[in-house]
Amino acid sequence: xxxxxxxxxxxxxxxxxxxxxxxxxxxxxxxxxxGVAVVSTISKGHIENINTTQAxxxxxxxxxxxxxxxxxxxxxxxxxPGSGKFAEKDLFPLQSERIYYNxxxxxxxxxxxxxxxKHAASLIKVTYNEEIxxxxxxxxxxxxxxxxxxxxxxxxxxxxxxxxxxxxNAAVSIQETYNTPVYHHxxxxxxATAAEWNGxxxxxxDATQSxxxxxxxxxxxxxxxxxxxxxxxxxxxxxxxSKGFMWGNSILAPMAAKFVNRPVRIVLDxxxxxxxxxxxxSFTIQxxxxxxxxxxxxxxxxxxxxxxxxxVDEFVETAGVATKILxxxxxxxxxxxxxxxxxxxxxxxxxxxxxxxxYAIEVALDELAYKLNIDPLQLRLIxxxxxxxxxxxxxxxxxxxxxxxKGAALIGWASRNQKPGNVKQGxxxxxxxxxxxxxxxxxxxxxxxxxxYQDGHAVAACGTQDIGTxxxxxxxxxxxxxxxxxxxxVEIKLGDTIYPPGPNSGGSQTMATTGPAVRAAALTVKSxxxxxxIADKKSPLYGQAEDSIMVDNGKLFLKSDPSKGETYTQVLxxxxxxxxxxxxxxxxxxxxxxxxxSSPTAKGGNDKPASSDNMxxxxxxxxxxxxxxxxxxxxxxxxxHDRKNMSFHSFGAHFxxxxxxxxxxxxxxxxxxxxxxxxxxxxxxxxxxxxxxxAIFGIGMALMEGTVYGPTNGRIVTKxxxxxxxxxxxxxxxxxxxxxxxxxxxxxxxxxxxxxxxGITGVxxxxxxxxxxxxxxxxxxxxxxxxxxI
Numbered sequence: 001x002x003x004x005x006x007x008x009x010x011x012x013x014x015x016x017x018x019x020x021x022x023x024x025x026x027x028x029x030x031x032x033x034x035g036v037a038v039v040s041t042i043s044k045g046h047i048e049n050i051n052t053t054q055a056x057x058x059x060x061x062x063x064x065x066x067x068x069x070x071x072x073x074x075x076x077x078x079x080x081p082g083s084g085k086f087a088e089k090d091l092f093p094l095q096s097e098r099i100y101y102n103x104x105x106x107x108x109x110x111x112x113x114x115x116x117x118k119h120a121a122s123l124i125k126v127t128y129n130e131e132i133x134x135x136x137x138x139x140x141x142x143x144x145x146x147x148x149x150x151x152x153x154x155x156x157x158x159x160x161x162x163x164x165x166x167x168x169n170a171a172v173s174i175q176e177t178y179n180t181p182v183y184h185h186x187x188x189x190x191x192a193t194a195a196e197w198n199g200x201x202x203x204x205x206d207a208t209q210s211x212x213x214x215x216x217x218x219x220x221x222x223x224x225x226x227x228x229x230x231x232x233x234x235x236x237x238x239x240x241x242s243k244g245f246m247w248g249n250s251i252l253a254p255m256a257a258k259f260v261n262r263p264v265r266i267v268l269d270x271x272x273x274x275x276x277x278x279x280x281x282s283f284t285i286q287x288x289x290x291x292x293x294x295x296x297x298x299x300x301x302x303x304x305x306x307x308x309x310x311x312v313d314e315f316v317e318t319a320g321v322a323t324k325i326l327x328x329x330x331x332x333x334x335x336x337x338x339x340x341x342x343x344x345x346x347x348x349x350x351x352x353x354x355x356x357x358x359y360a361i362e363v364a365l366d367e368l369a370y371k372l373n374i375d376p377l378q379l380r381l382i383x384x385x386x387x388x389x390x391x392x393x394x395x396x397x398x399x400x401x402x403x404x405x406k407g408a409a410l411i412g413w414a415s416r417n418q419k420p421g422n423v424k425q426g427x428x429x430x431x432x433x434x435x436x437x438x439x440x441x442x443x444x445x446x447x448x449x450x451x452x453y454q455d456g457h458a459v460a461a462c463g464t465q466d467i468g469t470x471x472x473x474x475x476x477x478x479x480x481x482x483x484x485x486x487x488x489x490v491e492i493k494l495g496d497t498i499y500p501p502g503p504n505s506g507g508s509q510t511m512a513t514t515g516p517a518v519r520a521a522a523l524t525v526k527s528x529x530x531x532x533x534i535a536d537k538k539s540p541l542y543g544q545a546e547d548s549i550m551v552d553n554g555k556l557f558l559k560s561d562p563s564k565g566e567t568y569t570q571v572l573x574x575x576x577x578x579x580x581x582x583x584x585x586x587x588x589x590x591x592x593x594x595x596x597x598s599s600p601t602a603k604g605g606n607d608k609p610a611s612s613d614n615m616x617x618x619x620x621x622x623x624x625x626x627x628x629x630x631x632x633x634x635x636x637x638x639x640x641h642d643r644k645n646m647s648f649h650s651f652g653a654h655f656x657x658x659x660x661x662x663x664x665x666x667x668x669x670x671x672x673x674x675x676x677x678x679x680x681x682x683x684x685x686x687x688x689x690x691x692x693x694x695a696i697f698g699i700g701m702a703l704m705e706g707t708v709y710g711p712t713n714g715r716i717v718t719k720x721x722x723x724x725x726x727x728x729x730x731x732x733x734x735x736x737x738x739x740x741x742x743x744x745x746x747x748x749x750x751x752x753x754x755x756x757x758x759g760i761t762g763v764x765x766x767x768x769x770x771x772x773x774x775x776x777x778x779x780x781x782x783x784x785x786x787x788x789x790i
Contacts, residue, residue: 003481005741007685011473011492012235012466021235024207025192029263032194033062035256036117037249037266037273038107038124040099043133043342043714047097050107051125058123060116062260065108070094071255076220084210084217087245087279088345091312092221093252099128100311101344102715103276105248110256110264133342135714137285137308144306144339150316151353152591158324158390161331163289166300170291173300174368178288178360179781181706183281184274185349186726188468189237191278193253194265202257203230206250209243210504212463215497217246218254234495236467236505240697241348242279243467244506249277271720279347280707282307282317286360291331296374296382298329303361306337310345314338317346319357322438322761324390325649326361327383342714348506350697351757354439355764359701359782362435362765367778370420376769377404377413377434388647391592396441396643396746400651403675403740407434410673410736411655421776428659428668431774437652437676437762440590441744441753442509443516447500447585447627450479450521452529454572454579456554458483460521461493462514464502469756470686471510477682478515478750482522484551485568500583508650508754511682513586516748520634521584526551527634528580533571540564585629586638590648590747638749646746650753652676654695654766657733660774665786667703667771669733676758680743680751687755688737694759695735699727701760702767703783 015021040047052064073092078085086092093105106126111117134141150156167173194205202224208214211231219226236243249266256264268274284307291300307317320334349355369376381404387394408414416432417423423430452458460479466472472492480487493499503513530546533539533556541549541556541564550559557565572580629635655673660666674691681687704725708717718724743751764782771789772778779788 003477003487005681005684006477008473008477008487008683010470011476023189023192023235023237024194024205024233025265025267027194027205029194029196032263032265033110033112033260034114034117035108035110035253035264035266036114036121037105037277038109038121038126039273039276040102040104040106042099042128042130043102043135045099045128045130047099047106048127048129055109055120055123058116058120060112061120062110062112064124065094065110065256065259066106067094067097071258073221073251074223076217084213084215084220085245086217086221087247087347088310088312093248101342102713103272103344105252105277108252108256108266110260133714135341135343135709137306137339142339142341144337146335146337147314147316150318150336154318154321156316156336158332158334163300163302163331163333166331167289167291167302170299171294172368172372173289173291174364174371175287175289176364176367176780178286178363180284180356180359180701181782182283183349183701183705184707184724185240185242185279186721186724187238187240187242190268190270190274191243191247191249192265192267193249194263195253195257196263197257200224201228202254203232204250204254205232207236207243208233208246208250209236209239209465209467209506211465211495211497212501213504214246214250218251221251222254231497232495233465236465239467239505240350241352241506244504245279245347247278275707275716275719276344279345281349281352282309282315282346284317284319284356286319286356288360288364290364290368292368292372296372296379298327298383300331301327301329302333304335306339308341308343308346309338310343311340313345315346317356318353319360321353322357323361325388325647326385326436326438328385328389329383350694351439351760354757354761355701358435358437358761359764359768362762363768363780366433366769366772375418377408380404380436391647393592393645393647396646396648397679397742397744398651399677399740399742400436400653403651403653403677406738407653407655407673407675410738411657411671413655420773425659427661429662429774431658431660431770431772432656433766433769433771433773434653434655435762435765435769437654437758439508439650439758439761441512441648441650441679441747442507443512443588443590443747444503444509445585445587446502446513446517447583448514448517448521449500449583450525451579451581452483452525452568454569454577456485456567456569457489457491458485459491459493460518461499462502462517463497463499464510464514465495465505467505469510469690470683474511474682474686475514475518478518479522482519483526485554489554508756508758510754511752512747512754515682515750515752516638517584517586519750520586520632520638521582523634524582524584524628524632525580529568529571530556532575533566536574538574539571540566583627584632584635585627586635588639588643588748590643592647641746643746648747650676650678650758652758652762654763656763656766656770658767658770658774660771660789663790665789667784669699669767671734671736672763673736674759675738675740676755677740678755678758679747679753681739681741682752687739690755691737691759692735694757695763696727697760698763698767699731701782702764706783
């Protein structure tokens with residue numbers, strides 16, 4: 001069966017377009033109440049008084065929860081297997097009168113309807129004792145410091161050789177600063193949670209990228225066993241990282257439900273709370289230094305980043321992480337600093353670190369290329385990294401040269417006029433730009449339960465999520481291909497902690513992680529059925545060797561004589577087996593040990609995957625009765641592969657054509673060519689959509705997006721989609737997305753790497769470089785708006 005790679009439509013597509021897919025805010029719960037948040041209007045201080053009298057008097061108000069009467073929460077460990085991550089570890093909601101940022105939760109109104117709750121919230125009067133906040137890095141009280149470690153345990157400082165001395169002795173050098181603003185995620189679906197208690201057991205319907213992570217965090221904060229909590233999230237309307245950590249709504253709904261002894265639903269308000277209570281991407285100030293010989297060979301690279309975090313947690317936007325591995329240089333300095341401000345905590349946003357970081361380093365390369373009078377593409381090829389320059393490890397697979405070659409041909413790179421500001425198309429200036437894309441090829445631990453039923457259909461279950469990327473469909477393709485079934489004969493169940501534990505949907509790891517587990521489970525079940533057939537004297541396959549039999553379209557047959565065979569249904573019916581089942585865990589991590597100054601091989605981070613034993617013990621389970629991982633040849637084939645001396649990354653190249661109006665400064669991205677090396681393509685339609693989506697994010701970063709804060713109160717000014725501009729249909733260019741489509745069998749037998757985040761990396765730089773080529777004006781402070789060009 002030729003299912004892998006085919007552009008199969010989403011299996012959940014009909015449910016979504018007909019409005020019958022059930023999202024977190026849509027589960028109908030009996031006797032449900034509605035919660036609406038009241039948030040702070042100051043950035044620092046404490047609450048002096050909360051007057052709820054008028055709100056409580058409103059007919060239909062059930063109760064109001066504040067720090068004075070809310071359930072007391074517990075600290076919990078976010079380390080180790082099965083741990084969850086609350087986004088603001090030092091500010092559990094409604095636990096104190098202290099205020100750390102504008103928009104912080106101060107009360108939850110619980111009412112019979114959303115409308116009543118919303119009105120009552122407006123009647124609550126809060127008085128504050130305000131203190132002087134710090135919300136600008138230029139303030140004297142803003143303290144910049146180097147964190148102990150960065151995202152995923154990465155070191156906040158990496159040094160190789162002597163970058164300072166090499167830079168000063170370089171034949172040609174540049175040193176510039178590149179700024180990116182605060183960005184917000186703006187997923188289509190708002191953050192939402194509904195909670196229902198049944199005695200001591202809790203069910204939470206949550207918009208989350210990690211049902212198992214949120215289960216652990218909710219249980220930890222409530223001080224109850226994880227097995228008492230079930231988290232359900234079958235459909236998610238986008239997250240882009242904002243639903244990866246757990247936010248206040250996910251714990252406030254269970255608290256409120258306990259408080260009033262009935263189910264409670266909380267949905268964040270699009271126009272304000274989605275901008276203050278659910279994370280964002282930090283601003284970055286990135287200082288890049290590049291030194292090279294006259295022929296363009298790098299002698300020195302430095303990348304010094306300052307980003308922001310809050311006073312209630314420490315999140316680091318690791319902008320220098322890609323710089324460590326992109327290009328070969330003997331001398332390197334990567335430094336990451338942060339500053340605490342009275343704002344809500346930043347969190348991962350599509351390609352955290354890599355998205356703003358590739359903008360800075362790839363624009364700097366473009367600047368150096370022009371200074372050297374070398375083609376920007378040629379400069380990248382001169383400094384091509386044959387191995388990971390940070391670890392010295394071989395790449396698991398790398399076809400970046402092929403990406404460059406194919407992309408350049410498709411955009412007509414060689415035939416462009418290289419002189420900036422020298423080509424017009426009608427009244428517009430024309431510019432071409434390019435940049436490299438990269439993102440880690442992450443993989444972690446997953447458990448899949450699989451049942452093949454007598455009627456010939458199969459169901460696989462895993463407690464991971466489909467956040468809108470097509471996981472339901474692509475997992476079904478891997479299952480159908482591995483079992484030898486038509487795609488309409490397989491079903492995938494996701495988004496529920498009643499299923500075996502799966503990975504969080506972040507770091508572009510979902511299919512790279514679950515795909516091998518699905519394959520191993522399917523091959524295990526297929527092998528069981530073949531063994532039944534060849535041991536049964538009534539089977540036409542009796543006595544044959546197992547490896548002489550293949551399966552296609554649900555039928556087992558001899559490879560040498562396809563006329564001899566029988567169906568899955570016939571084998572199971574004759575053996576009186578209603579189903580064949582298995583549960584398989586694959587446990588592979590592709591993260592390399594992080595280097596630090598004190599320990600070159602120290603491992604860091606708390607991103608360990610969920611443990612099946614820790615996560616599933618005692619839980620209600622739709623899996624199977626027996627885990628068949630140990631000694632399984634299909635698991636051994638995968639996990640027995642030696643990966644300790646390999647680096648796992650995806651690579652690609654973006655080539656962009658822009659049109660810039662010389663009088664108005666308006667920029668139109670006319671065409672984007674993206675060529676990606678992301679391993680084996682499992683579904684060409686969903687993979688292409690992911691790259692296009694990432695590129696659209698890059699258009700927003702480059703040309704229009706940026707959150708604006710009030711200069712005197714730290715309040716977000718651009719707090720809805722009428723002020724915070726995102727790309728719309730009218731902004732769309734022609735997309736030409738191509739894939740190298742070569743399996744990376746070092747990452748798994750499936751050969752696929754994630755494609756969710758690499759699409760945004762590099763594209764912002766490619767657009768910025770194209771704008772320079774069109775105008776001769778170098779804008780280093782995003783977004784590139786018309787006022788900066790005229």
